[in-house]
Amino acid sequence: xxxxxxxxxxxxxxxxxxxxxxxxxxxxxxxxxxxxxxxxxxxxxxxxxxxxxxxxxxxxxxxxxxxxxxxxxxxxxxxxxxxxxxxxxxxxxxxxxxxxxxxxxxxxxxxxxxxxxxxxxxxxxxxxxxxxxxxxxxxxxxxxxxxxxx
Amino acid sequence: xxxxxxxxxxxxxxxxxxxxxxxxxxxxxxxxxxxxxxxxxxxxxxxxxxxxxxxxxxxxxxxxxxxxxxxxxxxxxxxxxxxxxxxxxxxxxxxxxxxxxxxxxxxxxxxxxxxxxxxxxxxxxxxxxxxxxxxxxxxxxxxxxxxxxx
Numbered sequence: 001x002x003x004x005x006x007x008x009x010x011x012x013x014x015x016x017x018x019x020x021x022x023x024x025x026x027x028x029x030x031x032x033x034x035x036x037x038x039x040x041x042x043x044x045x046x047x048x049x050x051x052x053x054x055x056x057x058x059x060x061x062x063x064x065x066x067x068x069x070x071x072x073x074x075x076x077x078x079x080x081x082x083x084x085x086x087x088x089x090x091x092x093x094x095x096x097x098x099x100x101x102x103x104x105x106x107x108x109x110x111x112x113x114x115x116x117x118x119x120x121x122x123x124x125x126x127x128x129x130x131x132x133x134x135x136x137x138x139x140x141x142x143x144x145x146x147x148x149x150x
Numbered sequence: 151x152x153x154x155x156x157x158x159x160x161x162x163x164x165x166x167x168x169x170x171x172x173x174x175x176x177x178x179x180x181x182x183x184x185x186x187x188x189x190x191x192x193x194x195x196x197x198x199x200x201x202x203x204x205x206x207x208x209x210x211x212x213x214x215x216x217x218x219x220x221x222x223x224x225x226x227x228x229x230x231x232x233x234x235x236x237x238x239x240x241x242x243x244x245x246x247x248x249x250x251x252x253x254x255x256x257x258x259x260x261x262x263x264x265x266x267x268x269x270x271x272x273x274x275x276x277x278x279x280x281x282x283x284x285x286x287x288x289x290x291x292x293x294x295x296x297x298x299x300x
Contacts, residue, residue: 037216039223040231053233053294061234062216066187069212073189081190083203084211090236144203 006079008148009120012107020075020103023067027097030059038062058094064101064137065089068128071103076124080146085121087141095137099130108140119146156229158298159270162257170225170253173217177247180209188212208244214251214287215239218278221253226274230296235271237291245287249280258290269296 027046034043038060041048049057072082095101109123122145128137177196184193188210191198199207222232245251259273272295278287 033216037220039220042231053230060219062212062219066183066212066216069210070187070189080203081192084239084241086238086240088236088238089234091234 004077006077007145008079009110009112009122009145010148012110012122012145014107014110016107018076018105020071020105022100022102023071024100025059025067025095025097027057030057030063030095030097033063033066034060054094057097059097059099061089061091061095061137064091064095064128065139067101068103068126068137068139071101071128072105072126075103076105078143078145079148080144083144085142085144087139090138092135092138095128095130099136101128101130101136103128117147119144121145154227156227157295158229159260159262159272159295160298162260162272162295164257164260166257168226168255170221170255172250172252173221174250175209175217175245175247177207180207180213180245180247183213183216184210204244207247209247209249211239211241211245211287214241214245214278215289217251218253218276218287218289221251221278222255222276225253226255228293228295229298230294233294235292235294237289240288242285242288245278245280249286251278251280251286253278267297269294271295 031044042052042054042058043060046057103126105124105126108125112120122143124141124143126139127135130136181194192202192204192208193210196207253276255274255276258275260270262270272293274291274293276289277285280286
């Protein structure tokens with residue numbers, strides 16, 4: 001990743017892609033997150049997880065989402081920050097405790113606000129991929145993005 | 151909260167509501183979460199947050215989502231766990247570091263699977279409310295719910 005200048009509404013182009021750095025998971029991280037926020041057997045205990053929907057230990061989807069956010073902060077350098085108005089999330093396959101994740105974000109739509117001329121809503125699709133390039137999460141976010149301060 | 155029996159697809163009824171316990175936040179929790187997953191000034195530093203979109207320190211929306219999940223695990227006791235196939239999230243107002251949150255979940259739709267007769271998709275709307283009863287997050291989740299084991 002090269003260091004990037006902060007981006008404002010005027011800088012964004014539909015179709016532009018922003019790849020992130022990688023984040024390497026391990027069971028220490030996934031179990032700690034699950035203990036605090038999502039204490040269900042398939043996120044906590046490898047033995048108990050075997051007989052479940054996930055057929056083995058899986059990270060909480062909310063952990064995948066949180067790591068995705070961490071990777072977005074450095075890879076989509078919006079001048080006013082990453083501010084989500086609304087999002088859609090799917091988890092097509094589980095994130096496993098030994099996965100290495102990265103995120104590829106693409107600008108899908110840019111809609112200048114009619115009522116507030118200093119900003120717009122930008123739709124960004126962010127795919128969170130594992131080390132095999134398989135999609136563990138699809139996030140579509142509507143972000144509030146400001147124009148460059150005058 | 152009374153202790154509840156595990157719920158299966160057959161037990162669920164459209165319109166049924168499941169209130170959660172409360173979770174009391176503080177700046178220690180919100181800043182720690184933001185440092186790990188969402189390190190942006192409006193989540194980290196009260197002084198820096200003043201001049202931002204949020205007009206003061208706000209919790210990461212992903213922290214609100216993670217706490218919501220924690221409250222759901224105990225308040226919506228599904229027999230096979232809470233397994234989200236896809237979700238929509240909005241944050242109509244910021245969660246503040248001194249908020250006390252609770253969640254009210256309502257069953258919106260129940261769709262038995264045509265291809266897999268042992269399960270269905272249940273749509274649940276979960277509102278995360280602060281101590282004033284204001285909605286900080288609206289989550290609509292499509293959950294995979296199994297029939298009672300035979």
